[in-house]
Amino acid sequence: MGLEVQASNKVIIGIDTSTEFLKLGIAKENLIISELLLKVKDSHTRYLLSGLNFLLVNNNLVREDVDGFGIVIGPGSFTGLRIGLATIMGIISAWKVPAYPVMSGDIAWRANLGLIETKHFFYILDGKRKELFVMHYVKEKNSFKLKEDIVALNYQATIDIIKSYYKEGVTLIGNGINILRESKIKLPKKIKIIEGNVNGFTGGDIAKFTFDASAGQAGKIEPLYVRDADIRT
Amino acid sequence: MIVIGIETSCDDTSFAVVEDGYKIRANIISSQTIHSKYGGVVPELASREHIKNISYVFEKGMKAAKITLKDVDGIAVTNRPGLIVSLLVGLNFAKGLAYAGRIPLIGVNHTLGHIYSNHLSKSEPEFPYIGFILSGGHTILCKVHNYTTIEVIGTTRDDAIGEAFDKISKFMGFGYPGGPIIDKLSKSGNPNSIKFPRPRFKDKSLDFSYSGLKTAVLNYYRKNPDTSKADIAASFQKTAIDILIINLKRYLEKENVSRLSITGGVSANSYLRKTMTEFSKNNNIKLFIPSHELCTDNAAMIAGLGTRLLEEGKKDTLKLDAYSRGIK
Numbered sequence: 001m002g003l004e005v006q007a008s009n010k011v012i013i014g015i016d017t018s019t020e021f022l023k024l025g026i027a028k029e030n031l032i033i034s035e036l037l038l039k040v041k042d043s044h045t046r047y048l049l050s051g052l053n054f055l056l057v058n059n060n061l062v063r064e065d066v067d068g069f070g071i072v073i074g075p076g077s078f079t080g081l082r083i084g085l086a087t088i089m090g091i092i093s094a095w096k097v098p099a100y101p102v103m104s105g106d107i108a109w110r111a112n113l114g115l116i117e118t119k120h121f122f123y124i125l126d127g128k129r130k131e132l133f134v135m136h137y138v139k140e141k142n143s144f145k146l147k148e149d150i151v152a153l154n155y156q157a158t159i160d161i162i163k164s165y166y167k168e169g170v171t172l173i174g175n176g177i178n179i180l181r182e183s184k185i186k187l188p189k190k191i192k193i194i195e196g197n198v199n200g201f202t203g204g205d206i207a208k209f210t211f212d213a214s215a216g217q218a219g220k221i222e223p224l225y226v227r228d229a230d231i232r233t
Numbered sequence: 234m235i236v237i238g239i240e241t242s243c244d245d246t247s248f249a250v251v252e253d254g255y256k257i258r259a260n261i262i263s264s265q266t267i268h269s270k271y272g273g274v275v276p277e278l279a280s281r282e283h284i285k286n287i288s289y290v291f292e293k294g295m296k297a298a299k300i301t302l303k304d305v306d307g308i309a310v311t312n313r314p315g316l317i318v319s320l321l322v323g324l325n326f327a328k329g330l331a332y333a334g335r336i337p338l339i340g341v342n343h344t345l346g347h348i349y350s351n352h353l354s355k356s357e358p359e360f361p362y363i364g365f366i367l368s369g370g371h372t373i374l375c376k377v378h379n380y381t382t383i384e385v386i387g388t389t390r391d392d393a394i395g396e397a398f399d400k401i402s403k404f405m406g407f408g409y410p411g412g413p414i415i416d417k418l419s420k421s422g423n424p425n426s427i428k429f430p431r432p433r434f435k436d437k438s439l440d441f442s443y444s445g446l447k448t449a450v451l452n453y454y455r456k457n458p459d460t461s462k463a464d465i466a467a468s469f470q471k472t473a474i475d476i477l478i479i480n481l482k483r484y485l486e487k488e489n490v491s492r493l494s495i496t497g498g499v500s501a502n503s504y505l506r507k508t509m510t511e512f513s514k515n516n517n518i519k520l521f522i523p524s525h526e527l528c529t530d531n532a533a534m535i536a537g538l539g540t541r542l543l544e545e546g547k548k549d550t551l552k553l554d555a556y557s558r559g560i561k
Contacts, residue, residue, distance in 0.1 A: 045325055049332045049551040063333070078277070079318060082284060086322045089288050090329020094302055222284055 010067035014206025017084030018076025025203030032204030070210025074224030075133035081223040098218030105135035106213040108200035118169030124176030132176040173200035236307040238536025241323030242315025246286040249532035250298035254540035258298035260533040272403030283322035309539020312340035313556035320555035347496040349538040350523040368497035369395035387439030397443040422463030424471035494521040
């Protein structure tokens with residue numbers, strides 16, 4: 001099964017600061033040429049620009065070589081997202097290059113397309129406060145479509161929604177899987193889990209799939225706000 | 234030397250262009266009105282609004298100043314103290330600009346920025362002088378030795394003065410921000426009608442406290458719902474300002490003061506201005522209060538102070554982080 005990635009001969013930098021992993025990558029003509037992964041212990045703000053600079057310098061790229069940024073807008077850690085997005089806003093204001101907002105689940109299914117053999121794909125991420133961010137996709141020909149709005153659910157509600165589809169075949173990706181395991185809630189046996197500790201994709205995957213996942217639409221980049229409960233008075 | 238400033242420490246998204254540390258070529262302030270329905274600043278909402286507004290104020294300010302990034306010698310950004318989630322937006326935008334434009338980055342203390350507002354006008358005070366920083370986050374009496382060095386004489390031990398105005402206004406159903414509302418309402422009230430308590434510390438500290446006053450006003454309002462709201466507001470306002478005057482008087486008993494500045498959003502309060510003007514006149518003190526625009530949170534003060542720091546050879550790396558606390 002092959003994914004027809006939207007053609008691009010451009011150099012795109014992919015960035016994700018939505019989790020504890022700082023993911024950076026460069027793709028040129030839809031090929032990943034370099035990537036960097038760093039588990040950030042404190043704050044992305046201390047590492048993002050040095051990581052980006054490292055990547056550019058090591059690939060002999062300068063400002064004129066960069067055609068745009070693909071940036072994950074969520075769901076995920078709001079603090080991490082704001083650091084990433086604000087930084088890129090500053091860079092694109094200076095460099096006058098476009099930024100393409102992409103959702104993590106949209107990158108995750110593209111990066112794992114050959115491995116997802118089921119009709120349903122759930123991308124589940126730690127949403128903190130005993131909740132998970134849940135993105136539910138359904139297969140359509142050679143791609144997946146987001147079936148419902150992205151939601152923040154408690155652990156049991158997440159399991160319940162997964163169970164309601166598991167007869168049709170379900171695949172899971174994301175750090176929410178480990179959280180469910182640690183919570184001792186039993187996952188249905190027939191579910192396929194794609195393991196991995198970087199939530200299913202790398203910085204290079206973001207760069208590679210940016211055009212496809214954003215439909216080539218550069219635009220205003222803002223974090224994806226999933227729940228109003230984050231507004232605490 | 235042209236330095237651009239970025240300020241997002243609370244609920245104003247501001248961008249400024251300042252030349253030679255005092256000529257303001259642009260000072261754009263986007264104030265967030267979204268908090269009014271909550272009766273106070275909601276940090277998460279403030280941060281969301283900063284993300285929405287930051288690029289806009291930058292573009293608007295650069296256009297107003299008729300410059301490009303090639304003209305910029307430094308990028309000054311507030312990185313402390315303030316709401317972390319708000320600070321991070323301005324800080325990281327500034328870092329992205331600094332990296333992409335290869336322009337020196339300078340992290341600026343918001344509190345010192347307020348003091349620097351005095352030096353953005355032609356009639357600036359000579360060092361040293363005594364300064365009040367009065368806002369929703371600060372109640373500080375300090376001795377200002379130079380642009381970057383202040384000696385704190387007294388600071389609040391609990392609520393800031395502006396915070397007390399906001400909370401009382403919220404509780405009495407007036408809305409947010411409380412300062413201008415209480416100021417206006419007080420004009421039709423009797424400031425001597427109710428005697429509210431002044432804080433007393435066992436030590437000889439010149440610190441401030443507004444928590445007790447706030448509680449006393451709220452309790453009075455609960456127990457006396459028929460009392461004129463204007464009288465309550467006026468009496469509270471008078472007491473809040475008296476607390477400042479009492480400490481200033483105590484300081485004057487020990488030290489000579491010939492110059493006094495008042496900065497921060499609360500300095501827009503008309504009763505404060507009137508009282509401090511009279512007090513200064515009676516004590517042969519020259520009073521400095523910046524224009525209203527420069528009293529509230531603004532990026533011009535950050536760019537101005539950033540210029541002085543750059544002149545001293547100070548600059549930060551791109552690892553610069555944000556901190557919620559830090560007076561100096």
